[in-house]
Amino acid sequence: MKKIINNPDKYLQEMLDGIYIAHNDLITYTNDDKQCLVAKFKKEGKVGIATGGGSGHLPLFLGYVGQGLLDGCSVGDVFQSPSAEQMLAVTKEIDSGAGVLYIYGNYNGDIFNFDMAAEMADFEEDIRVESVVAGEDVASAGPTKDGKNTRRGVAGIFFVFKCAGAAAEKMLSLDEVKRVAEKAANNVRTMGVALTPCIVPRVGKAGFSIGEDEMEIGMGIHGETGIRRGKLEPADKVVDEMLEKIVEDLPYVYGDEVAVLVNGLGATTLDEQYIVTRRIDENLKSRGIKVHRYYVGEYATALEMAGFSISLLKLDDELKEYIDAPACTPFFRQ
Amino acid sequence: MKKIINNPDKYLQEMLDGIYIAHNDLITYTNDDKQCLVAKFKKEGKVGIATGGGSGHLPLFLGYVGQGLLDGCSVGDVFQSPSAEQMLAVTKEIDSGAGVLYIYGNYNGDIFNFDMAAEMADFEEDIRVESVVAGEDVASAGPTKDGKNTRRGVAGIFFVFKCAGAAAEKMLSLDEVKRVAEKAANNVRTMGVALTPCIVPRVGKAGFSIGEDEMEIGMGIHGETGIRRGKLEPADKVVDEMLEKIVEDLPYVYGDEVAVLVNGLGATTLDEQYIVTRRIDENLKSRGIKVHRYYVGEYATALEMAGFSISLLKLDDELKEYIDAPACTPFFRQ
Numbered sequence: 001m002k003k004i005i006n007n008p009d010k011y012l013q014e015m016l017d018g019i020y021i022a023h024n025d026l027i028t029y030t031n032d033d034k035q036c037l038v039a040k041f042k043k044e045g046k047v048g049i050a051t052g053g054g055s056g057h058l059p060l061f062l063g064y065v066g067q068g069l070l071d072g073c074s075v076g077d078v079f080q081s082p083s084a085e086q087m088l089a090v091t092k093e094i095d096s097g098a099g100v101l102y103i104y105g106n107y108n109g110d111i112f113n114f115d116m117a118a119e120m121a122d123f124e125e126d127i128r129v130e131s132v133v134a135g136e137d138v139a140s141a142g143p144t145k146d147g148k149n150t151r152r153g154v155a156g157i158f159f160v161f162k163c164a165g166a167a168a169e170k171m172l173s174l175d176e177v178k179r180v181a182e183k184a185a186n187n188v189r190t191m192g193v194a195l196t197p198c199i200v201p202r203v204g205k206a207g208f209s210i211g212e213d214e215m216e217i218g219m220g221i222h223g224e225t226g227i228r229r230g231k232l233e234p235a236d237k238v239v240d241e242m243l244e245k246i247v248e249d250l251p252y253v254y255g256d257e258v259a260v261l262v263n264g265l266g267a268t269t270l271d272e273q274y275i276v277t278r279r280i281d282e283n284l285k286s287r288g289i290k291v292h293r294y295y296v297g298e299y300a301t302a303l304e305m306a307g308f309s310i311s312l313l314k315l316d317d318e319l320k321e322y323i324d325a326p327a328c329t330p331f332f333r334q
Numbered sequence: 335m336k337k338i339i340n341n342p343d344k345y346l347q348e349m350l351d352g353i354y355i356a357h358n359d360l361i362t363y364t365n366d367d368k369q370c371l372v373a374k375f376k377k378e379g380k381v382g383i384a385t386g387g388g389s390g391h392l393p394l395f396l397g398y399v400g401q402g403l404l405d406g407c408s409v410g411d412v413f414q415s416p417s418a419e420q421m422l423a424v425t426k427e428i429d430s431g432a433g434v435l436y437i438y439g440n441y442n443g444d445i446f447n448f449d450m451a452a453e454m455a456d457f458e459e460d461i462r463v464e465s466v467v468a469g470e471d472v473a474s475a476g477p478t479k480d481g482k483n484t485r486r487g488v489a490g491i492f493f494v495f496k497c498a499g500a501a502a503e504k505m506l507s508l509d510e511v512k513r514v515a516e517k518a519a520n521n522v523r524t525m526g527v528a529l530t531p532c533i534v535p536r537v538g539k540a541g542f543s544i545g546e547d548e549m550e551i552g553m554g555i556h557g558e559t560g561i562r563r564g565k566l567e568p569a570d571k572v573v574d575e576m577l578e579k580i581v582e583d584l585p586y587v588y589g590d591e592v593a594v595l596v597n598g599l600g601a602t603t604l605d606e607q608y609i610v611t612r613r614i615d616e617n618l619k620s621r622g623i624k625v626h627r628y629y630v631g632e633y634a635t636a637l638e639m640a641g642f643s644i645s646l647l648k649l650d651d652e653l654k655e656y657i658d659a660p661a662c663t664p665f666f667r668q
Contacts, residue, residue: 003606004529004609004641006568006569011609014608015608018610018611021611021615056605058603213336235338235339235340272337272349273352274348274350274392275348275349294357301604303605304602304603304640306336333667333668
């Protein structure tokens with residue numbers, strides 16, 4: 001394991017120490033627990049938006065706490081859910097009477113804890129909480145059991161944060177902010193490709209391997225199995241295969257307008273991400289799908305995994321307004 | 335070579351295509367040459383600031399073209415200087431009568447071409463050009479030959495861009511903007527550490543190797559030899575060794591105030607960069623050096639190299655004002 005760390009058991013706390021040192025103008029923590037991160041400035045009467053999840057995905061999740069995006073985030077150990085108590089502490093801190101919306105990824109640990117936190121907020125604190133579970137990964141789409149969404153939540157959750165955050169900033173009600181978040185969640189799809197595994201610091205070695213000439217299409221951001229492993233192909237061919245699956249899934253059709261997120265998983269250069277962007281643009285143009293805005297860079301990583309993901313968000317006039325709204329957080333400014 | 339690319343010979347052009355697609359609100363090109371990148375909005379009467387250099391270091395150099403930073407950038411192939419003709423084309427486009435300042439890294443190819451471009455701008459176009467060569471790497475400090483600066487220009491050039499860009503935005507004269515750039519260049523020092531090599535796409539394999547348990551302190555962003563290779567040590571120990579050398583070099587002393595840049599070289603996670611930030615803060619506190627502001631992230635990469643660098647900029651009231659000034663470019667907003 002070649003990482004610049006000290007004791008793996010102190011990885012999370014030392015990382016959080018650094019985050020608070022570097023960004024003390026924008027964020028702080030509550031409940032005397034650095035894993036309970038909240039925005040420094042609270043807008044009275046605004047719906048609070050909280051997220052949470054495991055570490056190892058920076059800038060996800062905590063990097064999006066700030067003006068125009070999220071109000072709080074509970075942070076778990078690497079690839080582990082934070083506790084319901086930590087989520088509740090964040091909820092109490094960010095509520096200012098208008099209620100709190102939870103937006104988080106479709107993982108069992110997170111669902112269990114966020115549901116418990118929502119119940120505690122309601123019964124113990126009289127705070128109204130609503131939840132939107134983001135799961136937009138095309139590779140894990142199903143077959144669905146009992147009508148349940150089996151899709152993993154991956155980089156596309158950024159678009160859900162962005163739209164809901166802008167709606168809350170506009171002082172919409174909890175029901176309205178939830179409606180906007182659901183609309184964004186229902187209109188986003190993501191597909192990823194991994195070239196190398198990543199190593200959880202406490203484990204010290206990769207849980208799987210990918211051959212020197214191989215890639216795995218559809219791999220999750222914790223190394224979950226994808227849909228196809230094969231020889232690494234030229235960028236254009238990889239993009240075309242991923243887009244084919246993404247576009248067919250919603251589907252996105254001729255005349256649609258979209259926002260596009262090209263997300264580096266950790267070790268892949270920006271150069272490569274822009275080579276990918278070029279092909280996405282060609283491909284979508286040939287389908288008559290118009291791109292309103294591109295985001296390119298590391299938005300949701302998987303530690304030092306090499307690879308990238310593509311997310312499309314289908315826009316209408318309302319979502320376009322929210323996507324274009326300003327935001328100011330440690331990792332995202334627009 | 336595990337990269338998401340097409341033909342290595344098209345790497346630069348396809349990457350630039352992606353850049354213009356994603357950032358067409360802020361940047362464009364001149365002279366019908368995508369390697370001649372300029373800001374879309376020109377402020378009449380302002381000193382123009384141009385940089386340039388090889389690709390493979392994104393967001394350096396072109397990512398800092400925009401309001402409050404640079405006006406233009408000529409882009410060479412991976413780790414190669416752009417041509418004097420390309421630099422001249424950018425110079426002509428960004429001059430609006432107040433002259434142009436070149437700020438670039440201390441590499442022979444860049445110096446040769448920028449000097450030639452400056453002469454051509456003067457003789458052929460009657461544009462006054464001044465140059466500041468940034469070379470702040472501690473590992474390549476000397477011994478100096480003939481009083482020449484042998485230091486490589488690395489991530490700290492961001493601070494020179496930032497200060498000069500803010501001074502130009504304030505409509506200072508060419509001489510004044512040059513004075514500010516020189517002051518920043520003289521007060522910044524950087525040291526890096528590399529954990530893995532990187533691969534130039536056209537070459538297809540690494541030019542050197544670093545053992546699985548090794549690091550190289552002082553390695554340059556093109557893989558230039560550093561000052562010490564040894565076993566990878568805990569983050570705190572690595573930071574302390576690097577800071578010792580940086581602090582002694584200028585020197586930075588008790589009571590000084592600095593801006594700090596923690597720069598990821600490509601494959602190193604943000605998590606690790608924040609673990610490093612925490613130790614820098616402890617170390618500088620113990621020396622009585624006050625940190626005015628931290629920047630953490632990828633500011634000057636070496637393709638997919640793992641590792642990071644630390645840069646300190648010693649501040650006075652003037653530089654502090656320029657560091658804090660707003661900026662809006664494809665890769666940097668404040």
